Amino acid sequence: MKLAFLYAGQGSQHAGMGKDLYDAYPAFGAAFDAPSLDFDLKETCFDDPNGIIGETQYTQPCMVAFAAGVTAVLREAGICPDYAAGLSLGEYSALCAAGAFDAKTAVELAAFRGKAMADAAIGIESAMYAVLNLDRATLADCCKAAAAEGVVEICNYNCPGQLVIGGEKSAVEKAAALAKQAGAKRCLPLAVSGPFHTTLMQPAGEKLSAKFAQMTFAPLGCPVLFNCLGRENTEALPVAELLVRQVQSSVYMEDTIRRLAELGVDTVIEIGPGKALSSFVKKTVGDAIRCLPVETAEQLQAAIAALKGA
Known part of the structure; x- marks a missing residue:
C-alpha cells in the first residue's frame, strides 16, 4: 500500500468541527492548545459565538489546527504518509505532516497568511x-x-x-x-472574500516572503506535491518560494491527483471537513485510489482500523 495524506482547503469549515476529536484525543488537542494567536482558537472552531469562522483570517488557523491534530493522532497510531498534498491552505498542513515545521508554527503561519490575504483583498470588488x-x-x-x-x-x-x-x-x-x-x-x-490564487494576491505574497525570510524550513520527511507545480518539487526549489508563488497563482489539484496515481498511491486519507477532495479524486482517477475521509472521531477510528488491518 502507498498512502497519501490530502488536506482540505478553506470553504468546508463549520462551527463545531473537531470538538469530538478534541475531547477524544490528547494528541489532537495539542494542536489547539499550543499556538499563540490574537483570538480564541478553540472557541471559534468549536462554538463560533461571534460568527467569524468563515472569515479567512480565522478560517485558516482553525483548518490547519484541525489538520495538524488529526495528523498527530494518525502518527501516534503509527500511520505516516508516503506523500502529502493539500488544496491551497491545505498545503501548509501537508508541509507540517512532512516535518517542514511543527504544528504550532503551522497554525501561526496560517493565521499570518489569512490576515495577509484579507488585507490584499481590501478595496477590490x-x-x-x-x-x-x-x-x-x-x-x-x-x-x-x-x-x-x-x-x-x-x-x-x-x-x-x-x-x-x-x-x-x-x-x-x-x-x-x-x-x-x-x-x-x-x-x-462562490462565496469567497477575495480574489484568491490570482495575481491580485501579490501583496500577500510579498508579506509571506518577508515572513519566511525569518524562518528555517526543516528537510521534508516525505515528498510534498505542491499546488503551483501539480507534482513534487523535483527541482529542489526553496519551499518558501513555492509558498509565495502558491498564494498568487493557480492551484493544480487535478494534476496533483494524477501524479499521486502515477507514483503508485492507492489510498488517500482526506483530512478536513467535507469530502470535496475525495470527490475530486474519484472524478480524476476513478477507483484507482481509495479515499478515507476523516472529519469526525468516528471516521478517524475507522480509518485507523482500516489502515492497521491493511
Whole structure:
C-alpha cells in the first residue's frame, strides 16, 4: 500500500468541527492548545459565538489546527504518509505532516497568511466562479477575452470538468458569460472574500516572503506535491518560494491527483471537513485510489482500523 495524506482547503469549515476529536484525543488537542494567536482558537472552531469562522483570517488557523491534530493522532497510531498534498491552505498542513515545521508554527503561519490575504483583498470588488464542463484552453481564452474588464484568471484546476476563475468582479462575470456561450454547463458564483490564487494576491505574497525570510524550513520527511507545480518539487526549489508563488497563482489539484496515481498511491486519507477532495479524486482517477475521509472521531477510528488491518 502507498498512502497519501490530502488536506482540505478553506470553504468546508463549520462551527463545531473537531470538538469530538478534541475531547477524544490528547494528541489532537495539542494542536489547539499550543499556538499563540490574537483570538480564541478553540472557541471559534468549536462554538463560533461571534460568527467569524468563515472569515479567512480565522478560517485558516482553525483548518490547519484541525489538520495538524488529526495528523498527530494518525502518527501516534503509527500511520505516516508516503506523500502529502493539500488544496491551497491545505498545503501548509501537508508541509507540517512532512516535518517542514511543527504544528504550532503551522497554525501561526496560517493565521499570518489569512490576515495577509484579507488585507490584499481590501478595496477590490472580487468574485470567483466554478465553471463546469469546459476545457482548460477554452476557459483560458474566455479569460483573455474578458481581460479588458479587469483581472480574471483560472485559479483552480480541481478535477475534470471543474475549474474555478477569480479576479475582479466585472471581469470574472464577463468571463463566466463567455464560458457559458462557449459551452460550459454551468457557472456558479462562490462565496469567497477575495480574489484568491490570482495575481491580485501579490501583496500577500510579498508579506509571506518577508515572513519566511525569518524562518528555517526543516528537510521534508516525505515528498510534498505542491499546488503551483501539480507534482513534487523535483527541482529542489526553496519551499518558501513555492509558498509565495502558491498564494498568487493557480492551484493544480487535478494534476496533483494524477501524479499521486502515477507514483503508485492507492489510498488517500482526506483530512478536513467535507469530502470535496475525495470527490475530486474519484472524478480524476476513478477507483484507482481509495479515499478515507476523516472529519469526525468516528471516521478517524475507522480509518485507523482500516489502515492497521491493511
